[in-house]
Amino acid sequence: MTIARTAIIAGNWKMNFGPKQAASFTSNILPTLGKITRANPHVLSIICPPAISLAAVHEVMEAMPAPHIELGAQNMYFEEKGAFTGEISPEMVKELCTTVILGHSERRGYFHENDELVNKKVLAALNHGLRPIICVGENLAQYESGKTHSFIETQIQHSLANLDATQAKQIVIAYEPIWAIGTGKAATAEGANQVIHFIRHTYTAMYGQTAADTIHILYGGSVTGANIADFIAYADIDGALIGGSSIKSDFAEILQKTANLYQS
Ligand SMILES: O=C(CO)COP(=O)(O)O
Numbered sequence: 001m002t003i004a005r006t007a008i009i010a011g012n013w014k015m016n017f018g019p020k021q022a023a024s025f026t027s028n029i030l031p032t033l034g035k036i037t038r039a040n041p042h043v044l045s046i047i048c049p050p051a052i053s054l055a056a057v058h059e060v061m062e063a064m065p066a067p068h069i070e071l072g073a074q075n076m077y078f079e080e081k082g083a084f085t086g087e088i089s090p091e092m093v094k095e096l097c098t099t100v101i102l103g104h105s106e107r108r109g110y111f112h113e114n115d116e117l118v119n120k121k122v123l124a125a126l127n128h129g130l131r132p133i134i135c136v137g138e139n140l141a142q143y144e145s146g147k148t149h150s151f152i153e154t155q156i157q158h159s160l161a162n163l164d165a166t167q168a169k170q171i172v173i174a175y176e177p178i179w180a181i182g183t184g185k186a187a188t189a190e191g192a193n194q195v196i197h198f199i200r201h202t203y204t205a206m207y208g209q210t211a212a213d214t215i216h217i218l219y220g221g222s223v224t225g226a227n228i229a230d231f232i233a234y235a236d237i238d239g240a241l242i243g244g245s246s247i248k249s250d251f252a253e254i255l256q257k258t259a260n261l262y263q264s
Helices: 018-037 053-062 092-094 103-112 115-127 140-144 148-157 189-207 209-214 228-232 249-259
Strands: 007-013 043-047 070-074 100-104 129-134 172-175 218-221 239-241
Touching: 007 070, 007 218, 007 249, 018 043, 018 053, 018 070, 043 100, 043 103, 043 249, 053 070, 053 092, 070 092, 070 103, 092 115, 100 115, 100 249, 129 148, 148 189, 172 189, 189 209, 189 218, 189 228, 209 249, 228 239, 228 249, 239 249
Parallel strands: 007 043, 007 239, 043 070, 070 100, 100 129, 129 172, 172 218, 218 239
Antiparallel strands: none
């Protein structure tokens, strides 16, 4: 297959593994992940533990260096510092991470984050040299009533507003249909590719063809070792954002299968 973009396999651990468990899981899986990324420079893996466990995982990663394996946070606030109880700043994230997940549907749903707030966070991440993975995706009612495209178009236009030309090439988008998250009911690879193609089309209208061809767009929602190959076989799907399977050995299988398909 012709390689246009590298593949990204990111693991969103969500609210699983405190510092001790996180360190122990990382020590166990990292040698396997490192073996895969060492053999294949076309895949990048990003591990996103809960904020409280970032330092513990970072320490393990420093002790067991592996290429193309990076650390990401699951969220952050956009302000620099100050009286924002419970939040972490871009600068704090940047001390340990390369990446930050923003606008996950669980943040949008449970914690009432809207596109405007997500946009502020995206700009703050980029201004601090962090790679944002911005999540978008429709719910079941929107999906069933044929509103997927119009809903996602609005999410993209609002969450990704006001980027400059350089920033427009530095983002990652994750298409995560809410009805596919944690349900075991993944979108079909063909359906995911169709929406991801539409996302790239929407992005082209905002920032031009080169930016749209440069950015990575991932699929997320019930991805496992058994179905990953179906998704990444499509040219528009540049990898996956993994939830449940990222805290199991399945994650290594997902990365291996991706590496196999992205072999030079
Ligand atoms: O929300 C997700 C990743 O951010 C997907 O979660 P699952 O892989 O558990 O469906």
